[in-house]
Amino acid sequence: MHFSILAIGDELMLGQKVDTNTAWISGQLLERSLLPVEHRTVGDDRAQLAAAIAALAATSDVLVITGGLGPTEDDLTRFALGDALTPGRELVADEAAGRTIERWFRRRGRALQERNAVQAQRPTTMRMLENPNGTAPGLAGTHGRCAIYALPGPPAEMKAMMRDHVLPDLPVTDGMRVVTGIVNAYGIGESDAAERLGPILARDRQPRVGITASAGVISARVLSRAAAGEAETQRADTNQRIERAWSPYVFGRDETTLAAAVGGQLREAGQTLVTAESCTGGWLGKMIVDEPGASDWYLGGWVSYANDMKSRWLGVGAELLEVAGAVSEPVAAAMAVGALEHGPADHALSITGVAGPTRPDEPEPEKPPGLVFIGLASRGDDDGPEVLVRRFRYRGDRAAVRLRSARTALQLLRFRLADVREDTPLLWQYPRPGSGGDP
Amino acid sequence: MHFSILAIGDELMLGQKVDTNTAWISGQLLERSLLPVEHRTVGDDRAQLAAAIAALAATSDVLVITGGLGPTEDDLTRFALGDALTPGRELVADEAAGRTIERWFRRRGRALQERNAVQAQRPTTMRMLENPNGTAPGLAGTHGRCAIYALPGPPAEMKAMMRDHVLPDLPVTDGMRVVTGIVNAYGIGESDAAERLGPILARDRQPRVGITASAGVISARVLSRAAAGEAETQRADTNQRIERAWSPYVFGRDETTLAAAVGGQLREAGQTLVTAESCTGGWLGKMIVDEPGASDWYLGGWVSYANDMKSRWLGVGAELLEVAGAVSEPVAAAMAVGALEHGPADHALSITGVAGPTRPDEPEPEKPPGLVFIGLASRGDDDGPEVLVRRFRYRGDRAAVRLRSARTALQLLRFRLADVREDTPLLWQYPRPGSGGDP
Numbered sequence: 001m002h003f004s005i006l007a008i009g010d011e012l013m014l015g016q017k018v019d020t021n022t023a024w025i026s027g028q029l030l031e032r033s034l035l036p037v038e039h040r041t042v043g044d045d046r047a048q049l050a051a052a053i054a055a056l057a058a059t060s061d062v063l064v065i066t067g068g069l070g071p072t073e074d075d076l077t078r079f080a081l082g083d084a085l086t087p088g089r090e091l092v093a094d095e096a097a098g099r100t101i102e103r104w105f106r107r108r109g110r111a112l113q114e115r116n117a118v119q120a121q122r123p124t125t126m127r128m129l130e131n132p133n134g135t136a137p138g139l140a141g142t143h144g145r146c147a148i149y150a151l152p153g154p155p156a157e158m159k160a161m162m163r164d165h166v167l168p169d170l171p172v173t174d175g176m177r178v179v180t181g182i183v184n185a186y187g188i189g190e191s192d193a194a195e196r197l198g199p200i201l202a203r204d205r206q207p208r209v210g211i212t213a214s215a216g217v218i219s220a221r222v223l224s225r226a227a228a229g230e231a232e233t234q235r236a237d238t239n240q241r242i243e244r245a246w247s248p249y250v251f252g253r254d255e256t257t258l259a260a261a262v263g264g265q266l267r268e269a270g271q272t273l274v275t276a277e278s279c280t281g282g283w284l285g286k287m288i289v290d291e292p293g294a295s296d297w298y299l300g301g302w303v304s305y306a307n308d309m310k311s312r313w314l315g316v317g318a319e320l321l322e323v324a325g326a327v328s329e330p331v332a333a334a335m336a337v338g339a340l341e342h343g344p345a346d347h348a349l350s351i352t353g354v355a356g357p358t359r360p361d362e363p364e365p366e367k368p369p370g371l372v373f374i375g376l377a378s379r380g381d382d383d384g385p386e387v388l389v390r391r392f393r394y395r396g397d398r399a400a401v402r403l404r405s406a407r408t409a410l411q412l413l414r415f416r417l418a419d420v421r422e423d424t425p426l427l428w429q430y431p432r433p434g435s436g437g438d439p
Numbered sequence: 440m441h442f443s444i445l446a447i448g449d450e451l452m453l454g455q456k457v458d459t460n461t462a463w464i465s466g467q468l469l470e471r472s473l474l475p476v477e478h479r480t481v482g483d484d485r486a487q488l489a490a491a492i493a494a495l496a497a498t499s500d501v502l503v504i505t506g507g508l509g510p511t512e513d514d515l516t517r518f519a520l521g522d523a524l525t526p527g528r529e530l531v532a533d534e535a536a537g538r539t540i541e542r543w544f545r546r547r548g549r550a551l552q553e554r555n556a557v558q559a560q561r562p563t564t565m566r567m568l569e570n571p572n573g574t575a576p577g578l579a580g581t582h583g584r585c586a587i588y589a590l591p592g593p594p595a596e597m598k599a600m601m602r603d604h605v606l607p608d609l610p611v612t613d614g615m616r617v618v619t620g621i622v623n624a625y626g627i628g629e630s631d632a633a634e635r636l637g638p639i640l641a642r643d644r645q646p647r648v649g650i651t652a653s654a655g656v657i658s659a660r661v662l663s664r665a666a667a668g669e670a671e672t673q674r675a676d677t678n679q680r681i682e683r684a685w686s687p688y689v690f691g692r693d694e695t696t697l698a699a700a701v702g703g704q705l706r707e708a709g710q711t712l713v714t715a716e717s718c719t720g721g722w723l724g725k726m727i728v729d730e731p732g733a734s735d736w737y738l739g740g741w742v743s744y745a746n747d748m749k750s751r752w753l754g755v756g757a758e759l760l761e762v763a764g765a766v767s768e769p770v771a772a773a774m775a776v777g778a779l780e781h782g783p784a785d786h787a788l789s790i791t792g793v794a795g796p797t798r799p800d801e802p803e804p805e806k807p808p809g810l811v812f813i814g815l816a817s818r819g820d821d822d823g824p825e826v827l828v829r830r831f832r833y834r835g836d837r838a839a840v841r842l843r844s845a846r847t848a849l850q851l852l853r854f855r856l857a858d859v860r861e862d863t864p865l866l867w868q869y870p871r872p873g874s875g876g877d878p
Contacts, residue, residue, distance in 0.1 A: 040477065042477070043476075
């Protein structure tokens with residue numbers, strides 16, 4: 001079985017937009033044990049498009065095309081399909097599709113726009129695929145031995161149509177099954193992670209394991225291809241070996257995020273969290289609220305971006321801010337303690353740092369971009385809160401520094417809730433362990 | 440000139456990671472008036488990789504390859520290059536590259552790891568490209584008439600090496616120049632935006648204009664190809680025509696974000712902003728702090744996620760929350776007014792809504808997922824703050840609802856600061872204009 005995916009659009013070809021559809025479709029095929037073998041992208045050029053369709057149809061069993069089905073003049077997929085599949089023949093207007101598009105506009109209290117009429121046209125040998133989320137129907141047909149599906153580019157429309165029209169049509173493979181799994185860790189580097197896995201990474205091993213890194217999250221991708229039943233067992237065994245090798249940095253499998261992992265711990269403990277953010281500006285809170293059901297354990301927080309707000313809202317002493325500076329260990333501690341009390345909550349995370357870039361006229365050369373203090377305060381016994389502050393120096397641009405800061409904060413809380421030693425080495429901690437004293 | 444880009448990695452092929460490198464490289468080529476014509480992606484399979492390299496080298500003048508140069512066993516690019524360019528010959532160890540890798544580890548106080556030694560190997564006919572940000576050097580060489588560059592996959596490493604080694608090498612085109620521009624708007628739909636541009640979108644027009652939409656931001660991409668000087672003039676003229684057609688929804692050109700546009704207005708007016716967020720959970724604050732220099736105009740804000748926090752931190756009346764509900768016009772107003780006072784600031788934005796998904800046991804069927812109230816309070820004269828609340832109903836998942844909410848809030852403030860009528864129709868407003876009365 002030879003599967004190909006063709007993405008269409010000048011905006012992809014010119015680098016003005018990143019194609020996320022292809023990755024999603026590949027993942028869907030993979031879940032069905034169908035390994036895609038080729039991805040291509042072409043721009044909004046009718047001749048190039050027709051040539052790419054003809055070339056891929058000649059070498060593929062299934063070709064999925066995304067994009068170029070809209071109502072505007074740079075939407076050329078239906079015409080290129082006509083050129084490739086039925087050269088020399090005009091497109092025909094599909095009456096049912098025309099009625100559907102008209103209904104779509106009527107339901108929204110609008111008259112059918114003339115330019116949308118073209119969306120009801122199809123090559124004579126193709127059929128229309130209904131689009132529940134937009135005005136662009138899809139197209140399906142065959143060319144030689146290749147089944148062709150053309151879907152609109154907006155991800156929400158494309159995904160629904162893949163699910164409704166394409167995936168149920170796909171062939172079932174032989175006895176072999178491909179199952180995949182991901183194990184996610186945070187706080188170790190990619191080489192270290194590879195070293196820890198050792199022979200698990202061998203190319204000829206079954207299941208096959210590869211490592212990727214994305215903004216500090218290290219993921220082991222497990223791809224197990226074997227007879228049904230066997231494939232799942234082998235995946236489970238390999239997952240466990242990876243989790244042991246990467247302990248205590250592993251926070252979850254597959255799509256699990258750090259926030260979801262921490263949320264699970266807090267929900268189980270019946271505890272709550274508040275956040276006090278400076279340089280991350282709300283990113284930590286956003287990451288938490290990304291998780292449905294976060295209201296079970298997240299009360300909310302402060303974006304105490306200006307120094308004055310750190311004093312006014314969280315009770316950080318004005319003198320402390322003056323003497324130690326906003327980016328300092330005592331201020332991170334005071335922010336966390338202030339947040340814990342003002343919540344009140346069981347745990348409070350604080351982040352204060354220099355996200356960068358520095359301006360030409362900025363003082364404070366001793367606090368370089370990337371320097372971040374992360375605080376964690378937890379409701380203690382009578383002795384007051386249990387407070388931890390750790391110092392990091394992140395590389396990368398403003399977004400990289402802030403994203404890693406928010407993720408590190410969640411890993412610190414995860415460690416505490418899982419009784420992991422609080423001095424467990426973490427990537428980017430500063431000074432580095434063993435490098436001795438203040439740098 | 441035929442440029443191709445080949446991205447390598449099982450994680451791309453299997454849909455576990457989205458390829459952002461190809462878009463970035465395409466953008467760089469385009470800036471130099473070089474139009475890429477083909478993108479391909481293949482997995483970590485030595486034979487498939489070698490075949491793709493040979494096929495693309497046969498039809499291209501320049502081939503840029505990303506990924507597969509790391510130290511692990513699924514990094515096969517150098518071997519596949521050997522297979523394609525110098526079949527039957529072993530790779531050789533490059534002494535200079537070996538020393539550079541050793542130095543890289545020494546500077547970090549670590550011993551050279553055995554698995555990294557392979558990174559100093561190259562096909563006999565290729566040369567190494569230094570990597571200032573990692574252990575993987577790149578490779579450069581020619582095959583027939585095609586210049587080949589292989590760069591590591593991590594974006595920071597790839598980008599630096601493109602800038603240092605690849606872009607300076609590329610050919611200069613003839614007198615023709617390609618310049619691009621983007622005009623960004625928020626608050627109108629894609630069909631409406633296209634309707635307003637009319638003949639500007641004609642395929643045979645110069646400059647060529649296309650429209651894309653991403654989470655509510657509508658962008659017109661202008662691609663002007665003409666003699667130097669002429670290309671820029673035509674782009675400026677077309678940009679202006681688009682801006683007139685899309686007024687007052689246009690907030691900026693090229694990479695300008697809504698937050699940057701609002702920041703420019705506030706900085707000019709010498710005014711400040713605070714935020715009070717519920718369902719967005721800090722996303723609005725994050726979006727603001729994404730902009731370097733936001734401290735000039737952004738004081739900070741609250742993530743008043745739990746109802747209790749809306750009362751405790753922002754002074755929203757407990758009875759009001761009980762009677763009207765947290766997702767209501769008066770609560771959005773009270774959050775904005777409370778934030779304005781507690782800042783204190785010149786403007787306060789508030790967001791409260793149902794991000795979804797609903798849980799099976801959730802009450803409040805009259806407040807469906809996607810329903811969001813956005814408030815704006817501005818310091819007024821003696822009569823107290825000037826308060827505006829508008830109601831929206833967004834489609835899409837949790838992330839889509841929240842992202843659009845944050846963006847809409849910024850557009851509302853932008854309208855106020857630019858003296859745009861506050862009842863200007865906005866996409867997703869609810870009830871829709873002209874649909875009459877409460878739905």
